[in-house]
Amino acid sequence: xxAKQTRYSDECKAxxxxxxxxxxxxxxxxxxxxxxxxxxxxWVNERKEITVENDTVxxxxxxxxxxxxxxxxxxxxxxxKAMTIFAKR
Numbered sequence: 876x877x878a879k880q881t882r883y884s885d886e887c888k889a890x891x892x893x894x895x896x897x898x899x900x901x902x903x904x905x906x907x908x909x910x911x912x913x914x915x916x917x918w919v920n921e922r923k924e925i926t927v928e929n930d931t932v933x934x935x936x937x938x939x940x941x942x943x944x945x946x947x948x949x950x951x952x953x954x955x956k957a958m959t960i961f962a963k964r
Contacts, residue, residue: 881909881910883908883910888918888922889922891904891908891910891915891918892918892919892922895915895919896919901915901916920934921933921934921935921938922934922935
């Protein structure tokens with residue numbers, strides 16, 4: 876049988892990444908929290924900070940921004956179509 880998979884909250888992931896950044900070894904973290912090293916490194920990479928014009932963002936933030944932009948563009952298209960329908964009346 877396969878190993879039981881555990882879901883971690885965003886807060887828990889951020890805490891584990893902070894432990895890694897504060898010098899705790901990957902082996903200690905993976906043993907303590909029961910996760911694989913690949914997951915740990917993925918979380919660390921997602922939360923790697925990038926400084927752009929005095930603002931710090933992570934690749935996870937960028938992914939969130941892109942999703943929000945896509946949602947807003949879809950909403951904008953719906954509103955444009957609704958405007959043309961109501962303008963015809």
